[in-house]
Amino acid sequence: MGRRKALVFFFLEIFLTITDCSSNNKRYDICRPFNQKKVIYTTVGSRGTVYAKNDSNLFNLNYSKLNESFSRQCSLHILSCPSCMVNLRFKDVNLTCSKEGVCNSVCIVEPPYLILRSLKCVDGTAKNNSSIHYKSLTSQVNLNFVSRYPYRHAFTAEYLITRNTQLAEIKPEFNNKANISFGGYVSTPFFPISYPNDLTFEQVINCKASVTCLIHLIFVDFQIAEESIIEFYDSDRKRLGVTGGITFRPPVMLSSGPMLYIKFFANAGSSIGYKAQYSCVQGNVQDSILKPNTNCGGFVENKGGAITMMHMVEEFEPAILFDCIWLFRTSHKYYNSKTHNLYMKVITLNDLAEANLVVQEGRTSDGRLLQWRNGSHFVELAVPIEVGYYVRLTGKFNSNSRLEIAYAAFSQSRPCFRNEFRCGNERCIPVRLQCDGFDHCGDNSDESPECFEVHDRESAEYTDKSWYAYKSNYYFPNSTLYSKRYHILIGCFIGFIVFLIIILLAVYKITTHYHFQTNFHNRLISISQLLCKNIHHNF
Structure with a gap:
């Protein structure tokens, strides 16, 4: 009986195999x-x-x-x-x-x-x-x-x-007060885990509403490989832009219709990936809200310094909405990750409308939320140096708005080296951070009264701290100051290139004319010599 059952199963398997080979399934x-x-x-x-x-x-x-x-x-x-x-x-x-x-x-x-x-x-x-x-x-x-x-x-x-097409649909709920409805997030697969180096996919964001709506997309994380690229397409499949891994953060995207397409190509590169927030927009919304100034922030990779934002808007000009992200990823190449930590503290945050400052542990927006404020008191933070911080600031800046964040890599419970300063709390910080106007120790011991002999506390220059714009490792994204200098530099560079092209064209023209005259003169000499020989031969 057992042999019969085995034979039945055997012939059944042969039949299924033959059937499978003759079909696509x-x-x-x-x-x-x-x-x-x-x-x-x-x-x-x-x-x-x-x-x-x-x-x-x-x-x-x-x-x-x-x-x-x-x-x-x-x-x-x-x-x-x-x-x-x-x-x-x-x-x-x-x-x-x-x-x-x-x-x-x-x-x-x-x-x-x-x-x-x-x-x-x-x-x-x-x-x-x-x-x-x-x-x-x-x-x-x-x-x-x-x-x-x-x-x-x-x-x-x-x-x-x-x-590989991933669909994200929104069914927005608008009201009389708000014309923007939050939809959700799109990201690379399993963010923040590194994506495969052969990954290619398309994401489609669709706003399903009874009224005309647009798709608003802003990136909160963007750490793709240099080889990888992202392409953005409008509702009519017209390309809105393309961004690669060399960009710190893509610009804000706004579609002209109810759909937005995102195409991602790993191109043999692999990294953490990206994460973007999408929303649905209808009606008239101010451009300053839809497209905040994201030309700020960046990677913070040095031993210590400060992030400062002041004079972002000229006096009597309207307030500007900023959306800035800083990633603290101080290299531990010269540090021992077991003994070094990264200190950070908000020093000043004044006159920002609708301000929202978020500090998270790690280098992505998925990290643990850290409390940097206790009521009106700013609290110092410290994490292992290999962990770092994710800092995001959104708010409207006017001419009086100020932001100051101090940070420093430090070690403790060991003798300080010659290039380090010993704080009152036994921390060792880089010596160049002493007397720079910011508390890098946590107890302000690096800013002793002797520091004010050079920069008087009552002087406008020290209070304003504008001179830090020209000091290394201090971030001072003053759009007014740097945009003018940037435009001037670009204008001078373009003028120099045009002048150089004109000179090269003139030299080329003169050289061509000289060669033409030389060839013409040589031909005349040859003709005259031939004529002289013929005349001499006849006589």
Whole structure:
């Protein structure tokens, strides 16, 4: 009887194999051969079926006599093109459990993030297993099936390979007071985990409203590889712009219709990725609100200094909305990460309308939120130097608005070196931070009364601290001051290039004319010599 059953299964497998070869819908048994990992190579439009049916020989095993730790693991790797995604739909799921609660399970993971976690796991305790759908964010998917209890049919899953297009739909709720409705966030897969170097995908943001609406997009994180690029397309598929990894932060994007398209190409580069906030806009909204000044902020990578923003707006001019991000990623090349920390403290924050200053641990907006203020008192912060800070400031600046943030790398519980200054609280900071007008120690011991002999406290120059604009490692993004100098420098450079081109053209013209005259003169000499020879020959 057992031989007959084995022969029936054998011929059934041959029949299914022949049927699969003659059709586009491929069928794969995840556990055949036993405990061997399979890889399926697919492309756009590929489809197939993955199932787990028990082998007749294995089913005869007496699981009750086996050790409780015994488990049979099978896996299937579905690999597709870089711009593809894998769509999985489970049906006929029957993940059985024993009386002791030991269940069979199937887990879905994407190989670049395999070590971190399983993206979706299902076992016999779950309900409505037959309605499980999964869409991958990358081009690879692993199906891992673990059998701890005997089964005849565990599950059947169908896969379909399509283009990697991620849709984000908004159903905005507008009111009379606000014409902007927050939608959500779009990001690279599994941000802030590094994306694969072959990743390619498209994101579509769609505003589904009864009235005409636009898509507003502003980046809160942007740390892609230099090789990677992002392209932006309007509702009519007209390209709005392209940005690469050499840019610190892309400009604010605003569509002319209800849809915005984002295309991402890794181009053999890999990094943390990006994260952007999208909103829906209708009616008349001020341009200053839709497109704040983001030409500020940057990477903070030195040993210490200060971020200062003042005189951002000329007197009697309207206030300007700024949206600035600073990433503190001080290199620990010259530091011992076990003994060095990064200190930061807000010194001044005055006269900012609608101000919102956020400080987070780490270098992304997903980090732990830090409390930099306790009522009206500013609190100092300290994190390990390899962790860093994420700082974002939004607010309207007028002519009297000021921001000052001091930061410094420090060590403690050791003798200070010659190029370091010992603070009153036993911290060691770079000696150049002493007497610079900012508290880098935390107890203000680096700003002793002797410091004011050079810069009088009552003088306008010291109070204004404008001289820090010309001091290294101090960020002073004064748009008025630097924009004028920048334009002047560009104008002078363009004028010099034009002058140089004119000189080169003149030299070329003179040289060409000289060569022409020389050739013409040589030809006249040759003609005269020939005439003289002919005349001499006749005589």
